[in-house]
Amino acid sequence: xxxxxxxxxxxxxxxxxxxxxxxxxxxxxxxxxxxxxxxxxxxxxxxxxxxxxxxxxxxxxxxxxxxxxxxxxxxxxxxxxxxxxxxxxxxxxxxxxxxxxxxxxxxxxxxxxxxxxxxxxxxxxxxxxxxxxxxxxxxxxxxxxxxxxxxxxxxxxxxxxxxxxxxxxxxxxxxxxxxxxxxxxxxxxxxxxxxxxxxxxxxxxxxxxxxxxxxxxxxxxxxxxxxxxxxxxxxxxxxxxxxxxxxxxxxxxxxxxxxxxxxxxxxxxxxxxxxxxxxxxxxxxxxxxxxxxxxxxxxxxxxxxxxxxxxxxxxxxxxxxxxxxxxxxxxxxxxxxxxxxxxxxxxxxxxxxxxxxxxxxxxxxxxxxxxxxxxxxxxxxxxxxxxxxxxxxxxxxxxxxxxxxxxxxxxxxxxxxxxxxxxxxxxxxxxxxxxxxxxxxxxxxxxxxxxxx
Numbered sequence: 001x002x003x004x005x006x007x008x009x010x011x012x013x014x015x016x017x018x019x020x021x022x023x024x025x026x027x028x029x030x031x032x033x034x035x036x037x038x039x040x041x042x043x044x045x046x047x048x049x050x051x052x053x054x055x056x057x058x059x060x061x062x063x064x065x066x067x068x069x070x071x072x073x074x075x076x077x078x079x080x081x082x083x084x085x086x087x088x089x090x091x092x093x094x095x096x097x098x099x100x101x102x103x104x105x106x107x108x109x110x111x112x113x114x115x116x117x118x119x120x121x122x123x124x125x126x127x128x129x130x131x132x133x134x135x136x137x138x139x140x141x142x143x144x145x146x147x148x149x150x151x152x153x154x155x156x157x158x159x160x161x162x163x164x165x166x167x168x169x170x171x172x173x174x175x176x177x178x179x180x181x182x183x184x185x186x187x188x189x190x191x192x193x194x195x196x197x198x199x200x201x202x203x204x205x206x207x208x209x210x211x212x213x214x215x216x217x218x219x220x221x222x223x224x225x226x227x228x229x230x231x232x233x234x235x236x237x238x239x240x241x242x243x244x245x246x247x248x249x250x251x252x253x254x255x256x257x258x259x260x261x262x263x264x265x266x267x268x269x270x271x272x273x274x275x276x277x278x279x280x281x282x283x284x285x286x287x288x289x290x291x292x293x294x295x296x297x298x299x300x301x302x303x304x305x306x307x308x309x310x311x312x313x314x315x316x317x318x319x320x321x322x323x324x325x326x327x328x329x330x331x332x333x334x335x336x337x338x339x340x341x342x343x344x345x346x347x348x349x350x351x352x353x354x355x356x357x358x359x360x361x362x363x364x365x366x367x368x369x370x371x372x373x374x375x376x377x378x379x380x381x382x383x384x385x386x387x388x389x390x391x392x393x394x395x396x397x398x399x400x401x402x403x404x405x406x407x408x409x410x411x412x413x414x415x416x417x418x419x420x421x422x423x424x425x426x427x428x429x430x431x432x433x434x435x436x437x438x439x440x441x442x443x444x445x446x447x448x449x450x451x452x453x
Contacts, residue, residue: 007181007206010277011035012249022186023244027226027289033185034077034281035248045075054280055081059183061198061223061286072223074184074284079252085202085276086259089268094128098422099166099265100136100145100220107426109135109419112385114435117374120175120211124155127178127205128162128260131216134376134425135356137417138326140166140220140265144319145417146327148356149216150376150429153178156206159255161276164262167218169197170315170329172411174360174374176212178205183279184287185246191360192409194314194329195290196224202259202276203288213374215358217413221326224315232299238314242295245287251275293360293409298335304342309412319416328353330412332364338402345395348386354419355379355412362408366391370432371410377435381418388438 012022013035024031034040039054041047046056054077061072103109118132130152138145147167153176171178173191180187180195182203189195191214197203226238253275260269296314301307312330319326337344345366357364357377364371366387371377379385387395425431 007251009253009275010181010186010249010251012186013247022188023246023290025241025244027240027243028285029245030283030285031245031287032283033248035250036280039077039281040283041077050077052280054078057081059200059284059286061200072284072286074282074286076183076279077281079250079278079280080274082276085272086261087270087272089261089270092260092267092269094131094267096133096424097128097131097149097262097267098133098136099140099147099218100138100420102133102136102422103420104423104426107421107423109380109421110383112377112379112383112436113421114370114377114432115375115425116430116432117372118150118152118213118429120152120154120213122154125152126155126157126160127151127153128157128160130154132424132429133422134429135378135419135421137354137415137419138220143220144326145220146413146415147218147220148413148419149218151212151214151216153205153207153212154210157204159257159275161202161204161257161259162261163200163202163259164218165200166262166264167220168199168223170217170219170224171195171197171214172216172358172360173212173214174358175214176207177209178212179208180205180288181249181277182246182288183277184282185249187246187288187290189290192293193290194293195288196315197288198223198286201288204277215376215411215413217327217329219317219327222318224317224327224329227313227316227328236297236299238291238296243289243291245289248279248281249277250280251277293331293333296331296333298333300335301339301342304339306339306342306344306347309346309414321416324352324416326415328412328414330414332408332410332412334404334406334408336402337405340400342400343395344398344400345387345391348384350382350384352381353414353416354381355414356419357410357412360409360411362410364408364410365405367438370435370438378419378421381416389441389443392442
C-alpha cells in the first residue's frame with residue numbers, strides 16, 4: 001500500500017493546486033476542506049438543510065468561552081451525527097494501558113532508570129491492545145499531567161475504532177509505518193515524524209509497514225502549542241508551515257463496527273452498524289496533524305557553554321504556572337557543536353522537571369553506550385543525572401574544533417510532575433538493572449591544589 005492508496009470505501013478530497021493531495025500546511029490554522037463538491041456550507045455554520053443530506057455538528061476542543069487565540073473548534077458535515085456512533089457502553093479491560101494516578105506502594109519510582117528496547121511480540125496486537133504504559137503523572141480526572149507509553153503494533157484495526165476522552169496523544173514512531181484514518185482525514189506516519197491526535201477524535205490505526213514500535217505521550221492537560229521564541233524571534237525551531245493537517249476523507253460503509261472509548265482512565269466499547277469516519281467536509285482549527293522532525297531547526301550556543309535543554313522544545317503544553325510546562329516535547333537531533341573552552345554535552349544537573357527520554361535512532365552524546373534506538377530512560381524530578389564517565393572524559397579532553405553531531409535523534413517528554421512507574425515498567429519491561437552504576441566510575445579529581453585537573 002502506498003501513501004496514496006486508500007482503505008476500501010474511503011473517499012478523500014482532491015486538491016487542484018498541485019500540492020500534496022493529502023495535507024494542508026500550517027500550525028493552528030483555520031482550515032476548510034471537502035471531499036465532495038459543495039459539501040461545505042459557505043457563509044454560515046449550521047444551515048437549515050445541508051447539501052447531500054449531511055448533518056452539521058461542532059467538535060469543541062476548548063471551552064466555548066476560551067480566549068480567542070486559544071479557542072479551538074471544528075464544524076463537521078457528516079453522514080450521521082456522532083450520537084448515532086455510540087450505543088450502550090460495556091466496560092472492557094486494558095491491563096497494560098494505565099492512567100494517573102497510578103502510585104503503587106510496592107513499586108519504587110524514585111531512581112534513575114533505563115530500559116532496553118521493548119521487543120515486539122509475535123502475537124497480533126493492535127493500536128489499542130499493543131499499548132504499554134511506562135509512567136504516569138498527575139491525575140487524569142482533574143486533567144493535569146500525562147502518561148508515557150510504548151506502542152507495539154503488528155495488526156491493523158479491522159472495523160474497529162478508538163477515541164480518548166481523556167487526552168490528546170503525541171505519537172513518536174521508532175520502527176514501522178502507520179496510517180491514522182481519522183474523522184477529519186488520513187495521516188500516514190513514519191519514523192522521524194510525529195503526529196498529534198486530538199482529544200475526542202475518532203480514528204482507526206492501520207499498519208502500512210510492520211511491525212511498528214514507537215512512543216506515545218498522553219497529555220491530560222492543556223493542548224500542545226508552539227513554544228514562545230522570545231528573543232530568538234520569528235524563525236527557527238519548529239516553523240508553523242511544516243505542520244500538516246489532513247484534507248477531508250470519509251467512509252460510507254454499512255458494516256458492524258466496534259468503537260472503544262477511553263474515559264477517566266477506564267475503557268468501554270460500543271457496537272454500531274457502520275463506520276463512524278463519515279465526515280464529508282469540515283472547517284475549523286481543531287484537527288489532527290503531523291510534523292517532520294527533520295524540519296526542526298535547532299538553535300544553540302555559537303561561542304561558549306551548553307544551553308538549557310528547553311532551547312530544543314518542539315511543542316509545549318502549558319500548565320497553570322507561567323513558564324512551567326505540563327509537558328515539553330524536546331528534540332535532540334543532528335547539529336553542529338562549536339562552543340569554545342566549554343563542556344559541550346549536557347552538564348550534570350537536577351531540576352524540578354522529570355525527564356523521560358527515548359532514542360529514535362543513532363547515538364545520544366551524553367550516553368554513548370547502552371542507549372540503543374528504541375531505548376527509554378527516566379530521570380525523575382530532583383534526581384541528579386548527566387554524562388557517564390566515558391562521555392565526561394571524552395568531552396573534557398576533546399579537541400574543541402567544530403564538529404557535526406550526526407546520525408542522532410532522541411527526544412524527551414518532560415513534565416513538572418513526578419513520573420510513577422507502572423507495574424509493567426518495573427517488572428516486565430527490559431529494565432537495565434545496572435544503569436545506576438554508569439556513574440560509579442566517575443573519579444574524585446579534587447586534591448586541594450589550584451589548577452585545572
